[in-house]
Each structure stands twice: as C-alpha cells, then as structure tokens.
Amino acid sequence: MFSINVSPRFGDIDGLGHVNNTVLPVWFEIGRNPIFRLFSPDLDLSPDVWHLILVRIEFDFLSQMYFRSDVEIRTYITKIGNSSFTVGHEAWQEGELKVRGQAVLVYYDFKLQKSIPLPESIREILKAHMFPSMDSSSSDAETGTDSPCSI
Template sequence: MYFRSDVEIRTYITKIGNSSFTVGHEAWQEGELKVKGQAVLVYYDFKLQKSIPLPDSIREILKTHMFPSMDVSTSDAENDTDSPCSV
C-alpha cells in the first residue's frame, strides 16, 4: 500500500448462517488486490447471553449483498480470480 494513493475498499457478504454471517473485505490500490480479510458477525442476545437466529428481515437484506450478485464495475475484479468479486 502506498501513502497518498487512492485505496478502494470492497465489502460483501460471503456466507449467511443460522445466527451469524461472514463479511469479506478487500483493499485494492492501483488495480491490484493488496489486502483481503473476513469477519464473522454473530447475532447475539445480551440478556440471554447467547446467539439467536437472524431475523428474516435481516437475512433478506444480507442476501442482497452476497458477492455473486454484486455489480462489479471494474475490469480489475473481472481479471482477478482471487477476488470473490470476480465474475
């Protein structure tokens, strides 16, 4: 990564489970994938002190951000097979 050079961050959902979902992240700079990562987020009830199923309303919103349905507008992602944003 280079200082004073634009960085494009791509974020998308890679998996939706019963009570959790996985978010993927990519950092691109000058047409190259520089960093990839992921995070698992759990729907948690603090009163019950346990995970609980994702509500259908949240599940439907998350589905719209699954990476296969992403509108990939740059040719870089189309040519990079390491990126889940590839088509």
C-alpha cells in the same frame, strides 16, 4: 457490494514506508458500517437494538500499500448461517488487490449472553449483498505456496 475510499494518513505508515498491517482491521471495520446500518440505520448501540458481535477476523496480505494513493475498501456478504454471517473484505490500491480478509459476525442477545437466529427480514437483506466466498484453498497461508504475495 459496498465500497468506500480511504486515504492513508501519515500515521498509518510504518518505518518501512508502507501501510502498517495494524491499519487494516480499522479500515475493514469502516467498510462494515453500511452492513451495520442494515441492522440499525442510525447505529444505535443500545443492547435493545444492537445485536452484532464480532467473533473472528482474518487477513491475507498480498502486496504492500503505500502513502499518497487512496485505497478502495470493498465489503460484501459471503455466507449466511442460522445466527451468523461472514463479511468479505478487499483493499485495492491503484487497481490491484492488496489485502483480502473476512469477518464473522454473530447475531447476539447481550442480555441473555447468547446467539439468536437472524430474523428472516435481515437474512433477505443480507442475501442481496452476497458475493462468492474467498477461496482459501487456492493458496496455502502457512507455507506461502501458490501465494500471489509479492512482498
């Protein structure tokens, strides 16, 4: 698992006084940087080196986050497929899980414009950072039933 701390900026706060939902995609992307470095240690974005493309992101907002208290972003691998992998994210503030999410990245050939299999060497490195998947069946996001949300 990778972990970074983020200090909410004044501009991250919305009119209701809490961290705005538009901030989490940015924080979770920052949390993915150590995973990006597994593929390209110096973060070289040239098409001959960079082979990752984001195809899906999702978030479950469990509770509000506020200014003046750092947020810990935890990042880990939850699933490895043939050409894709899923990254789990969590945002913690004051010891409480506030937001969880996931992102699906595909190993992609930008010249051929198609996905390609993950190299075995990368698969092994990703396996070292695996954690259990978020269990979306434990709460119904559409109806909010069984949701731990305190908003």
